[in-house]
Amino acid sequence: MAQLKHFPLPDVGEGLTEAEILGWKVQAGDTVTVNQVIVEIETAKAAVELPCPWAGTVHQLLVEPGQTVEVGSPIIAIDLDPASAEAAEQPAEEGESNGQVANLVGYGPRASSGKRRPRKAGSAGAAQQAVQGAMQGAAPAATEVAEPEPAPEPQPTAPRSGGYVPLAKPPVRKLAKDLGVDLHVLHGSGDGGVITREDVRTAAEEEPVRAGAREPGAREPGARERRVPVKGVRKATAQAMVDSAFTAPHVTEFLTVDVTPMMELRERLKAHPGFRDVRVSPLAFAAKAVCLAARRTPDVNATWDEPAGEIVYKDYVHLGIAAATPRGLVVPKVRDADGMSLRELAEALEQLTATAREGRTSPEALRDGTFTITNVGVFGVDTGTPILNPGESAILALGAVRDMPWVVDGQVVPRKVCQLALSFDHRVVDGEQGSRFLADVGALLSDPSMAITY
Structure with a gap:
């Protein structure tokens, strides 16, 4: 049988x-x-x-x-x-x-x-x-x-187009949905017939309604709007942000920092033998500063446990990094970031962001964060008011590093300047604690030698 x-x-x-x-x-x-x-x-x-x-x-x-x-x-x-x-x-x-x-x-x-x-x-x-x-x-x-009769075999539920399953990565599939292109009618130009972004864009330009008017996200001829189902990462992110915004009382503080010494150290590290094969970005410096400052202000790395009526303090930092991907916003974690050196953090961040953009982040890597950094500076943005990730008490927005006039020893000179924004849960973090933490992070970025005092 x-x-x-x-x-x-x-x-x-x-x-x-x-x-x-x-x-x-x-x-x-x-x-x-x-x-x-x-x-x-x-x-x-x-x-x-x-x-x-x-x-x-x-x-x-x-x-x-x-x-x-x-x-x-x-x-x-x-x-x-x-x-x-x-x-x-x-x-x-x-x-x-x-x-x-x-x-x-x-x-x-x-x-x-x-x-x-x-x-x-x-x-x-x-x-x-x-x-x-x-x-x-x-x-x-x-x-x-009693009397043998051939029973018809149930017909399998096969994919469309005669069982053909198009080969395409998740970001390419999302692009196809957004442009209204049916992957089943494309022949990939990539290795092994994999459909690429260029294949999708070419199909969209040649025949904008190729996927058919019935497909989600596809446009009718002459249409000026399109509808895309809310699901996957976008749906989960939306729900998490709503839950966070209407559960935790947010407070946001801002700080503008002269990060010229940090940028000068970054240039010196490029020539250092121990850093030649790794890219040390401002985000890596910010990650290290957050881990160090959290030792002095552990409240920003704590969790409000509503059912238990307790504040849970974490003796480790699982650092979340907000990453923009074709699938939407994801926040993968660097586990035990507080135990890493600057070089190790730089390597971990490079691998983490590359994996996220390729859509290969595992569910395990998205769990159990204790603090998050969102690097809005990569988009040329100065700062923002970030929303907490559910279960966390603080999030830092890192703005773009810009050449700006700055007063040094009574003289206005051009300096490398960056703006920081810290949002925190006022149930866990008071204004004094949030201000102290943000000042510590700013001090470490404006003068990296401060790290030796921690």
């Missing part, structure tokens, strides 16, 4: 409830091995490739690319016994594969044992319903066929 098992969509991140199927790596009839990647999904936090927990043959793809499904819903059926010729024509024995599927998915009781009842001749569809019941996680009672 065939041993059909459904693979339910797992929760690949803490508390996630749904995910979008980006693309299948296999098709019906393909042989799969344990831990072989079979599908790429996009959650509210990251794009993730899922491995298959079993070896066997793909019996049916249950979800199309582009469809959003809830955690726990079956997305693919695997035949663990593909050698059986009766895989799709005979219902499973009671208590066997049907019950296993029901238990795996988490719904539908296992069929209870009982006597077989013969099926009347001409009762069309009974065997088919039994097979479909197995595929849906239910456990119908086994049936016995």
Whole structure:
């Protein structure tokens, strides 16, 4: 007998409830091995490739690319016994594969044992319903066929365009959605047929409504607006910001700093043998300054625990870095950043931001932050009023470094100047504590030699 098992969509991140199927790596009839990647999904936090927990043959793809499904819903059926010729024509024995599927998915009781009842001749569809019941996680009672009748095999839910799954990275898929381009009709120019940004843009210029007017985000001829479903990272970010803004009482303080000594040190480090192969950005200096200043003002690295009625102080800094990606805003974390040197921080930040922009940040890397830096300076912005990440008590906005007139020893001279903005939760951080922390960060950036006093 065939041993059909459904693979339910797992929760690949803490508390996630749904995910979008980006693309299948296999098709019906393909042989799969344990831990072989079979599908790429996009959650509210990251794009993730899922491995298959079993070896066997793909019996049916249950979800199309582009469809959003809830955690726990079956997305693919695997035949663990593909050698059986009766895989799709005979219902499973009671208590066997049907019950296993029901238990795996988490719904539908296992069929209870009982006597077989013969099926009347001409009762069309009974065997088919039994097979479909197995595929849906239910456990119908086994049936016995009095007069053999070939049962039609259920048609698999294949991707559009004849089962073709376009090869494209998550940022390219998002660009295609925004421009209304159907990836299924494109032929990628990248290695192995991978669809690139240039392929999508070219298709959009040649035929703006190529994806069809019915596609989400596609434009009707002559349309002056477009609609894109709110989901994934954008949906999660929006909800988190609303929850934070209307839960934690925000206070924001500002400080303008002469960072000329920091920029001069940065230039010297470029020629230092220990820093030649790493890019030390102003963000790296800010990250180091935050970690040092948090030692003197631990309140900014604490959490307000409403249910317990407690403030939880952290003896470590999991530093979040707000990163703008094609999928939206994500905040991956540098774990135990307070124990890193300036060089180690620079390396970690470089790797973290590159991974985020490629859409490869894992859900694990997005959890459990204690403090966040948002570097708005990379966009040429002086400063802003950042909103706290839920569960954190402070966030620092780092502005652009500009040449500005500055008074030094009574003389107006050109200097490298940067503006800082610190938002904090006033339930945890008082004005005195927030001001002291911001002043400490400013002092470390204006004179990096201050670090030796910490």
